[in-house]
Amino acid sequence: MIKYEMIANKIRERIQKGEYAEDTLIPDQVTLSKEFGVSRMTVKKAMDILAMEGLIFRKRGSGTYVKKNALLNSSDSNAMEYEGLTKQLSGYKVEGKAISFNVEFPDEKIREALQLEKNDPVYNIVRLRLVDGKPYVIEHTYFPTALVPGLTEEILNKSVYEFIHQNLGLSFGGAYRKIQAVKPSEYDKKYLACQENDPVLEVEQIVHLEDGTPFEYSRSRNRYDTRSYTIVDIQRRQK
């Protein structure tokens, strides 16, 4: 439907198929605008997308080039993901198990993270995820009850995010994350089967709605030997 998106898709496909080889020029914007029967502005907008994805780079006066290793880096723009054995996880059995599900008044730290008043309650959920029967991560999650009315344990087992999007009509606007190495707690030792001197990778996260309202605070505590956090950081603005 949207022209610049369709053009971006086609060019991306050509790069992936090798029709536009890495480290070479692709046709200039005027040529492409004639090929696709659109204005040059529309072609440029398509190119902006591919540049944000890290597939191409442009030199004024020179032309538009396919990056070396475009295919390696071609994961979604600014994608961030956990990686571990999760990578080749297709054949494994992934389980989620709720350890606890309560409503409570949060402590000061969580109140500040979620921008709540003194008497605003939150859901406090602790879940353990196992892969192939082995523990992987414990997630401690807090939602303001006011934002997710009618949350049940059943919904938790499906997708809270889908529920919010479908039933409440809300969208996400980003997240703040903090990653640390920490020593295992008693909780970690019990559920993650950590040894005393096994480190734990903790990802602390505040997720926001589109309008900036804090919506979820969570801490994921990951076994050090099975999970890592990866970031693809693409330079967006040249000076």
Added chain:
Amino acid sequence: MIKYEMIANKIRERIQKGEYAEDTLIPDQVTLSKEFGVSRMTVKKAMDILAMEGLIFRKRGSGTYVKKNALLNSSDSNAMEYEGLTKQLSGYKVEGKAISFNVEFPDEKIREALQLEKNDPVYNIVRLRLVDGKPYVIEHTYFPTALVPGLTEEILNKSVYEFIHQNLGLSFGGAYRKIQAVKPSEYDKKYLACQENDPVLEVEQIVHLEDGTPFEYSRSRNRYDTRSYTIVDIQRRQK
């Protein structure tokens, strides 16, 4: 000079000063285009920048709003930074100390990360950073010698990145990072003064040039109690 950038700067300033309050509408694009004497397309491009920075969000048919907590999240778009005591580090003495500086043939892993051939040499640099006399991080860094001809220990103590930009005329195009919690090595225990069961936060990083050439491979090993990694992730494309 560039109009849409100047307009973005002015609007950003108004948000920061509270002239456009959080969680309220700002003037529509037609009004703003009249105020600044530009076309609406130019105003929209300015708004695109502020949306990427997480300061505003837009609803078709409704208008453009300042996000809640715009000022909190207003750190540079997609900024990533180490944080720790580094936060309030203005008053402290930061030192860097080179532990070793060699040229060698890299092992397979580094050869793959830097996309090198069998006989391409690299600089192998190990540096320790101290704050207020206490060890903070050990950085193991590898550069292909072919990309940084004439690197000296003196340049290392200033800024390698500036040297590359100034003297070699090269620009950066992004990075790939992987963050893990690991157990301390003998090296860590010796230089970071880690105890046997202190975890270490390792940041593995491949930095690329603008054209996609891998340029630096490094591993930073951080004391767990003084450093963490933070990420601001802003949603860019709504579906």
Added chain:
DNA sequence: AAGTGGTCTAGACCACGTT
């Protein structure tokens, strides 16, 4: 000098929310 990508315009139509 020619060709490239970056910016900007004035106007048009559309999709969507609000009224």
Added chain:
DNA sequence: ACGTGGTCTAGACCACTTG
């Protein structure tokens, strides 16, 4: 019905690189 932001055009000028 009206106002909003999103897309798109045809053409213009500029900054820059390359021959």
